[in-house]
Amino acid sequence: MLKISNLHAGIEDNEILKGIDLEVKAGEVHAIMGPNGSGKSTLASVIAGKEEYEITAGSVVLEGEDLEDASPEERAHKGIFLSFQYPVEIPGVSVTNFMKTAINEGRKAKGLEDMPAKDMLKMIREKAELLEIDRKFLSRSLNEGFSGGEKKRNEIFQMAMLEPKLAILDETDSGLDIDALRIVANGVNKLKSKDNAVIVITHYQRLLDYIVPDFVHVLHQGKIVKSGTKELAHELEEKGYDWIKQETAV
Amino acid sequence: MAYTEEELKKELETKEYEYGFYTDIESDTFPVGLNEEIVIAISKKKEEPEWMTQWRLEAFKAWKQMEEPEWANVKYKKPDFQAISYYSAPNSKPKYNSLDEVDPELLDTFKRLGISLDEQKKLAGVAVDIVMDSVSVATTFKKTLAEKGIIFCSISEAIKEHPELVKKYIGTVVPQKDNFYAALNSAVFSDGSFCYIPKGVRCPMELSTYFRINQAGTGQFERTLVIADEGSYVSYLEGCTAPSRDENQLHAAVVELIALDDAEIKYSTVQNWFPGDKEGKGGVFNFVTKRGICHKNSKISWTQVETGSAVTWKYPSCILKGDNSIGEFYSIAVTNNYQQADTGTKMIHLGKNTRSTIISKGISAGKSQNSYRGLVQVNSRAENARNFSQCDSLLMGNECGAHTFPYIEVKNKTAQIEHEATTSKIGEDQIFYCNQRGIDTEKAIALIVNGFSKEVLNKLPMEFAVEAQKLLEISLEGSVG
Ligand SMILES: Nc1ncnc2c1ncn2[C@@H]1O[C@H](COP(=O)(O)OP(=O)(O)OP(=O)(O)O)[C@@H](O)[C@H]1O
Numbered sequence: 001m002l003k004i005s006n007l008h009a010g011i012e013d014n015e016i017l018k019g020i021d022l023e024v025k026a027g028e029v030h031a032i033m034g035p036n037g038s039g040k041s042t043l044a045s046v047i048a049g050k051e052e053y054e055i056t057a058g059s060v061v062l063e064g065e066d067l068e069d070a071s072p073e074e075r076a077h078k079g080i081f082l083s084f085q086y087p088v089e090i091p092g093v094s095v096t097n098f099m100k101t102a103i104n105e106g107r108k109a110k111g112l113e114d115m116p117a118k119d120m121l122k123m124i125r126e127k128a129e130l131l132e133i134d135r136k137f138l139s140r141s142l143n144e145g146f147s148g149g150e151k152k153r154n155e156i157f158q159m160a161m162l163e164p165k166l167a168i169l170d171e172t173d174s175g176l177d178i179d180a181l182r183i184v185a186n187g188v189n190k191l192k193s194k195d196n197a198v199i200v201i202t203h204y205q206r207l208l209d210y211i212v213p214d215f216v217h218v219l220h221q222g223k224i225v226k227s228g229t230k231e232l233a234h235e236l237e238e239k240g241y242d243w244i245k246q247e248t249a250v
Numbered sequence: 251m252a253y254t255e256e257e258l259k260k261e262l263e264t265k266e267y268e269y270g271f272y273t274d275i276e277s278d279t280f281p282v283g284l285n286e287e288i289v290i291a292i293s294k295k296k297e298e299p300e301w302m303t304q305w306r307l308e309a310f311k312a313w314k315q316m317e318e319p320e321w322a323n324v325k326y327k328k329p330d331f332q333a334i335s336y337y338s339a340p341n342s343k344p345k346y347n348s349l350d351e352v353d354p355e356l357l358d359t360f361k362r363l364g365i366s367l368d369e370q371k372k373l374a375g376v377a378v379d380i381v382m383d384s385v386s387v388a389t390t391f392k393k394t395l396a397e398k399g400i401i402f403c404s405i406s407e408a409i410k411e412h413p414e415l416v417k418k419y420i421g422t423v424v425p426q427k428d429n430f431y432a433a434l435n436s437a438v439f440s441d442g443s444f445c446y447i448p449k450g451v452r453c454p455m456e457l458s459t460y461f462r463i464n465q466a467g468t469g470q471f472e473r474t475l476v477i478a479d480e481g482s483y484v485s486y487l488e489g490c491t492a493p494s495r496d497e498n499q500l501h502a503a504v505v506e507l508i509a510l511d512d513a514e515i516k517y518s519t520v521q522n523w524f525p526g527d528k529e530g531k532g533g534v535f536n537f538v539t540k541r542g543i544c545h546k547n548s549k550i551s552w553t554q555v556e557t558g559s560a561v562t563w564k565y566p567s568c569i570l571k572g573d574n575s576i577g578e579f580y581s582i583a584v585t586n587n588y589q590q591a592d593t594g595t596k597m598i599h600l601g602k603n604t605r606s607t608i609i610s611k612g613i614s615a616g617k618s619q620n621s622y623r624g625l626v627q628v629n630s631r632a633e634n635a636r637n638f639s640q641c642d643s644l645l646m647g648n649e650c651g652a653h654t655f656p657y658i659e660v661k662n663k664t665a666q667i668e669h670e671a672t673t674s675k676i677g678e679d680q681i682f683y684c685n686q687r688g689i690d691t692e693k694a695i696a697l698i699v700n701g702f703s704k705e706v707l708n709k710l711p712m713e714f715a716v717e718a719q720k721l722l723e724i725s726l727e728g729s730v731g
């Protein structure tokens with residue numbers, strides 16, 4: 001589904017990603033871990049097409065198609081979804097109105113008519129139930145005054161609405177209380193199928209107990225320095241990153 | 251397409267005026283220049299009674315002694331008042347019984363504006379009195395209104411048919427000598443609308459007027475007078491667009507609202523006059539005096555969406571004379587390219603327990619300057635007056651400006667005044683967030699701007715709100731590839 005080869009990217013003269021290779025197949029869950037500032041969010045943004053970052057080498061290919069020239073919205077239309085580490089506020093725009101616009105823009109790109117209001121409402125109701133979101137919440141301004149956990153849950157609600165092929169969850173677990181973590185993780189698991197894929201960026205094993213990864217990668221100083229199975233995450237939880245840093249230094 | 255300040259700037263620059271076309275209708279135009287003879291000629295042309303002619307002449311005398319105001323935060327080349335023609339009327343004088351009789355070119359103009367009469371007629375509950383180049387061309391729904399005793403016609407017609415009402419109220423809220431432009435308007439006003447709602451009557455439909463400026467070299471001086479008698483209610487809509495033009499056009503309207511005891515007037519405006527091109531050339535000068543007076547327990551709400559004009563100078567105000575009266579001002583002002591707007595309101599609290607609310611949303615893009623200027627005045631005998639003001643500014647890019655000039659004059663200790671102001675910027679992160687959800691930059695800006703303006707858009711009548719949203723989009727969107 002997604003194939004990243006020798007990806008170098010950065011901002012101005014500062015190279016942040018220094019040769020990333022990653023292949024994600026349909027039906028898989030990949031976890032990306034790594035110390036603060038190692039480039040995880042940057043990688044997520046680059047996949048989503050944020051043009052602030054300059055790509056100096058390598059490629060990002062989605063289902064055989066090089067994304068080099070695709071705008072962020074085109075990538076979204078092709079099925080890439082990013083659950084932001086820090087979701088932004090859009091005052092005066094309700095969650096419902098925002099989702100309605102997003103869905104209809106996606107349909108427009110595919111040459112479809114707007115989704116009938118009746119279907120939209122039904123879908124909103126179902127997905128809100130899935131994530132145990134109070135419907136009053138949906139009329140509030142997007143992320144404005146939302147608690148940290150509410151923002152994250154709302155990101156996954158949007159993911160549920162947009163039904164992406166490739167979802168990248170950037171520290172979706174941070175800020176969630178124990179119950180919310182379970183609800184959100186269950187939501188993600190219900191949305192998973194053999195046709196889509198998930199990349200989970202996290203610092204903690206906790207989330208991976210619920211969303212069980214097929215592969216775990218460690219990102220350090222802009223490179224994937226170690227890949228393994230879910231056991232690697234347990235090892236990191238126990239030992240921290242020092243041993244990996246030492247290994248790479250050698 | 252990613253969004254950077256640079257790109258947004260470009261995008262906004264490429265926006266061209268959508269309604270830039272010019273209708274070539276034969277008209278009957280006065281020679282340029284202004285003197286007593288011209289004032290008298292206008293009055294004659296309109297077959298006005300002698301008192302009206304005298305009233306105009308008084309105004310003209312006052313105007314000659316006055317100077318153009320300079321205090322507003324706007325810069326422009328002063329119009330040459332002797333180079334303007336003060337009267338222009340479409341040649342086809344007679345009123346039409348049906349659309350078939352209307353000049354097809356005029357109908358085409360309306361179609362291009364998206365306000366075809368046909369559609370307007372069908373829009374349930376909307377009576378349209380279209381002012382094309384200063385003279386009413388068509389009036390609809392008159393019968394329904396007449397059954398309730400409501401008078402809705404052009405001011406010229408009102409001067410002839412209802413002189414007692416006009417004579418009693420004209421100039422009582424905005425006196426002839428009020429200010430330079432009001433005096434000029436009083437001397438030369440060509441047409442405008444008149445509306446009277448009798449005691450206890452609730453006007454069953456939104457009354458609406460579309461104004462257009464359409465004659466090369468003619469200034470437009472509209473005069474509107476709305477009187478809501480005791481216990482009555484009316485919602486009045488005013489909207490306008492103008493063709494793309496090279497030289498500056500002066501527009502100096504006067505609107506007077508009178509809400510008698512227990513009456514309510516809701517006055518909504520969507521204004522989209524030619525703002526000038528992206529170099530700041532051309533565009534309408536909009537120097538308007540709008541004021542309403544509230545008697546006991548009455549209420550006046552001004553709601554405006556201003557996207558057009560090169561220079562705007564406009565402060566719809568309320569004189570809260572009666573006890574327990576309420577004044578409201580809800581405004582969205584958008585400026586782009588080289589547009590300059592100095593708008594706001596005055597709330598004058600004279601009566602006891604008077605309340606006022608001011609919500610102003612300014613959106614600036616390009617190299618434009620957007621100023622809010624508001625006065626809240628509480629007089630010594632206005633016990634328990636209350637005001638709440640909120641002024642929010644949204645900036646796009648680094649070359650525009652937003653300014654807030656709140657003036658508060660309180661002479662009564664029981665007054666409660668609250669003022670809040672915020673300034674924000676559309677962020678790249680907001681745009682990227684929308685992009686990531688599949689919403690392109692153009693649509694994202696529209697969404698963010700609509701969200702920002704929501705409190706005011708919500709105050710507009712439904713059919714107008716849709717149009718206003720479209721206007722906001724047109725004013726701020728570019729041709730994003
Ligand atoms: N827009 C930017 N401008 C300047 N530096 C940036 C920018 N984006 C990222 N960086 C730098 O690149 C590095 C990687 O940042 P990134 O946000 O990708 O880290 P991360 O792995 O997601 O960290 P965390 O675990 O703290 O979320 C950091 O040193 C960061 O300061």
Ligand SMILES: [Mg+2]
Pocket residue numbers: 040041042085170
């Ligand atoms: Mg991060």
